[in-house]
Amino acid sequence: MKTRWQLVIFLGLGLCWIIAAPALGLATGGPSAPAPETEGPPWWFWPLILFAVTFIMGILAVLGGVGGGVLFVPIISGFFPFHLDFVRGCGLLVALSGALAAGPGLLKMNLASLRLAIPVALIASTCAIIGAMLGLALPTNIVQIALGLTIMGICVLMLTARKSELPDVQKPDRLSSTLRIYGVYQEGSTGQIVDWKIHRTPLGLCLFVLIGIMAGMFGLGAGWANVPVLNLVMGAPLKISVATSKFLLSITDTSAAWIYLNQGCVIPMMVVPSLVGIMLGSFVGVRVLAVTKPAVVRWIVIGMLAFAGVKAFLKGLGI
Amino acid sequence: MAEKASQDIKARPEQLIYAAILEKGMFIGLAVLLITFIIYAFGIIEPYIPLDEISRYWSMNVHDYLHHANIKGGWSWVRLLKYSDFLNFIGIAILAGVTIISYVAIIPILVRTKDWAYAIFAVAEVLILGLAASGLLAVGH
Numbered sequence: 001m002k003t004r005w006q007l008v009i010f011l012g013l014g015l016c017w018i019i020a021a022p023a024l025g026l027a028t029g030g031p032s033a034p035a036p037e038t039e040g041p042p043w044w045f046w047p048l049i050l051f052a053v054t055f056i057m058g059i060l061a062v063l064g065g066v067g068g069g070v071l072f073v074p075i076i077s078g079f080f081p082f083h084l085d086f087v088r089g090c091g092l093l094v095a096l097s098g099a100l101a102a103g104p105g106l107l108k109m110n111l112a113s114l115r116l117a118i119p120v121a122l123i124a125s126t127c128a129i130i131g132a133m134l135g136l137a138l139p140t141n142i143v144q145i146a147l148g149l150t151i152m153g154i155c156v157l158m159l160t161a162r163k164s165e166l167p168d169v170q171k172p173d174r175l176s177s178t179l180r181i182y183g184v185y186q187e188g189s190t191g192q193i194v195d196w197k198i199h200r201t202p203l204g205l206c207l208f209v210l211i212g213i214m215a216g217m218f219g220l221g222a223g224w225a226n227v228p229v230l231n232l233v234m235g236a237p238l239k240i241s242v243a244t245s246k247f248l249l250s251i252t253d254t255s256a257a258w259i260y261l262n263q264g265c266v267i268p269m270m271v272v273p274s275l276v277g278i279m280l281g282s283f284v285g286v287r288v289l290a291v292t293k294p295a296v297v298r299w300i301v302i303g304m305l306a307f308a309g310v311k312a313f314l315k316g317l318g319i
Numbered sequence: 320m321a322e323k324a325s326q327d328i329k330a331r332p333e334q335l336i337y338a339a340i341l342e343k344g345m346f347i348g349l350a351v352l353l354i355t356f357i358i359y360a361f362g363i364i365e366p367y368i369p370l371d372e373i374s375r376y377w378s379m380n381v382h383d384y385l386h387h388a389n390i391k392g393g394w395s396w397v398r399l400l401k402y403s404d405f406l407n408f409i410g411i412a413i414l415a416g417v418t419i420i421s422y423v424a425i426i427p428i429l430v431r432t433k434d435w436a437y438a439i440f441a442v443a444e445v446l447i448l449g450l451a452a453s454g455l456l457a458v459g460h
Binding site: 040042043044046081082083084085086093096097100101103104105107108109110113114115118119121122125126129133136140178179183184185186193250251254255256257258259261262263264265266267268269270271272275276 | 327328329330331333334335337338339341342344345348349352353355356359370371372373374376377378379380381384385390392393394404407408411412414415417418419425436437440441443444447448450451452453454456
């Protein structure tokens with residue numbers, strides 16, 4: 001445990017040092033062109049702040065029970081000088097990396113279901129491509145307004161959505177039976193073996209059309225929408241829904257990330273500090289979770305999201 | 320009975336193979352990304368856009384950025400790999416590509432078990448992700 005903490009501190013300080021190294025005259029090579037006359041802080045200021053903010057974001061995301069991607073795009077686009085195009089590209093890579101880090105373990109534990117994810121992912125990833133193309137084709141202010149509205153909608157969803165540990169699925173629908181979408185898992189806390197199946201599959205799949213488009217258009221991870229649809233609409237147990245949703249992001253965000261990558265919306269000096277910041281923050285967040293009241297933090301996260309959503313909305317309106 | 324339950328709890332073979340490839344790809348991608356970022360930030364290899372000019376570009380929209388920096392979209396970054404900033408794209412491409420490899424790996428298992436619907440879904444997913452990765456889908460403001 002102590003070694004892990006030391007590793008986190010070491011990596012965090014290391015990244016700060018790496019970003020600040022050229023500014024401290026530690027870089028050995030580097031640009032041959034003379035430094036341009038620019039107003040404002042030096043170039044390394046924003047990546048360093050980005051790292052610090054994403055680190056805190058990573059902690060809050062775990063405590064608030066949301067994905068890092070959903071916090072990243074509205075907050076970074078609202079309060080940093082980066083254009084929304086790059087923030088969305090970066091947000092997708094942040095959400096993708098988080099999903100890739102969690103996915104293998106969840107699949108091995110059989111909490112994330114590949115059988116449930118494959119048909120859903122096919123629809124969501126196809127629509128994420130359409131969403132990404134739409135998002136890049138539309139004027140920035142329109143996307144910003146839509147992003148603001150979506151974020152405010154997410155706040156409402158977070159405040160109102162119920163959760164069901166083990167939804168009562170009387171009879172699986174014909175499609176899920178044909179595709180053999182069912183499974184068994186062991187509830188870790190009780191040791192109980194839980195058989196699960198799903199219903200309302202066609203409706204759930206239709207909703208993933210919308211989720212995919214929004215994920216691609218705004219560069220948000222879509223866990224906030226995946227979980228309610230898998231859990232409340234399709235009737236998958238909460239644990240299976242959360243785990244499959246997290247894994248699902250690795251596929252949905254892959255398709256949209258390629259669109260943004262090919263379009264040139266990726267600046268490594270933004271991506272790496274964000275990615276490492278969120279990952280280290282999430283690691284610390286898991287530890288902090290044991291000693292905090294998640295309900296309080298959840299309110300803080302909802303408040304932050306609402307503020308960022310209003311800010312994005314007003315920015316889109318030019319106010 | 321208990322034995323059957325414990326077998327059911329275990330993930331299916333294709334799921335385990337998918338997970339194993341995803342895990343390896345994730346670790347390799349992240350390691351490459353961190354190493355190339357160190358090379359970039361320390362100026363060990365010259366970047367295409369000098370570090371002290373990067374802040375000029377990140378507030379532009381992507382169209383203006385590509386135009387002013389004289390960068391082409393799609394896979395043109397491969398031709399710029401001699402620059403340290405574009406070296407970072409190797410790690411990013413690995414992270415964005417590992418899902419495609421994982422899907423390709425499970426297709427033979429799905430075919431062998433005559434799980435035709437899922438084999439078709441997996442092939443379709445590879446095609447969709449391949450299309451996204453190809454750079455053929457061009458858009459612009």
